[in-house]
Amino acid sequence: MLILLRHGESIWNAADRFAGWTDIPLSEVGRKEAARSGALIAYAGLRPDVVHTSLLRRAISTAAIALDVAERHWIPVRRTWRLNERHYGALEGQHREDVRARFGDEQFTAWRRSYSVAPPPAERTAAGVPAGESLEDVLIRLLPYWETAVAADLSAGRTVLVVTHGNVLRALISHLEGIPPQDIRTITVPTGEPFGYELTEDLHPVGARRYLSTGRRTS
Numbered sequence: 001m002l003i004l005l006r007h008g009e010s011i012w013n014a015a016d017r018f019a020g021w022t023d024i025p026l027s028e029v030g031r032k033e034a035a036r037s038g039a040l041i042a043y044a045g046l047r048p049d050v051v052h053t054s055l056l057r058r059a060i061s062t063a064a065i066a067l068d069v070a071e072r073h074w075i076p077v078r079r080t081w082r083l084n085e086r087h088y089g090a091l092e093g094q095h096r097e098d099v100r101a102r103f104g105d106e107q108f109t110a111w112r113r114s115y116s117v118a119p120p121p122a123e124r125t126a127a128g129v130p131a132g133e134s135l136e137d138v139l140i141r142l143l144p145y146w147e148t149a150v151a152a153d154l155s156a157g158r159t160v161l162v163v164t165h166g167n168v169l170r171a172l173i174s175h176l177e178g179i180p181p182q183d184i185r186t187i188t189v190p191t192g193e194p195f196g197y198e199l200t201e202d203l204h205p206v207g208a209r210r211y212l213s214t215g216r217r218t219s
């Protein structure tokens with residue numbers, strides 16, 4: 001069983017600013033969302049055996065709070081940059097409404113929701129850090145981790161919790177559900193709403209994702 005969770009609301013989600021790889025903490029609302037996520041996981045009778053997170057504190061804190069509430073605080077943790085949010089390049093730190101006003105709706109939506117359009121590159125990044133990523137770039141760097149570390153845990157019969165970010169989850173959903181690039185714009189993932197897939201032995205989902213808060217399947 002695979003449980004996926006976008007981190008709770010961060011301070012920059014609340015302020016409507018692009019975060020990407022900038023390491024922004026949870027807001028008070030985000031901490032509550034994380035606790036509620038843990039309660040939903042426990043209430044659904046799910047017992048994660050292992051958790052995978054990004055290297056960013058909004059995902060790390062969400063996982064810690066949720067697992068504490070679910071009484072699974074002790075399980076092994078695996079972390080990787082491959083689960084980091086999409087690098088938003090020169091847009092990081094900017095207010096979304098300012099970017100929309102400057103560049104117009106079409107460009108703004110292409111940067112946020114298209115498959116292959118990358119944001120304008122950051123002027124300077126540390127060695128090994130991308131200057132900006134499209135959703136396609138995210139999928140390309142995510143898949144090697146999905147196909148090795150996460151797949152190994154799932155194949156061993158573990159219940160796996162992955163706490164990560166909106167655009168990583170959009171990439172993963174499109175991969176798992178076979179959603180073509182031109183339809184990826186329609187996928188959005190709310191903060192602090194765990195959802196799950198049952199998977200076949202070869203790790204294909206049985207049906208669409210199911211949100212634990214509603215039991216509703218979403219296609």
Ligand SMILES: O=C(O)[C@H](O)COP(=O)(O)O
Pocket residue numbers: 017018019020021085088112165166167
């Ligand atoms: O990185 C961010 O700012 C958000 O987590 C995702 O932003 P988006 O919804 O604009 O892609």
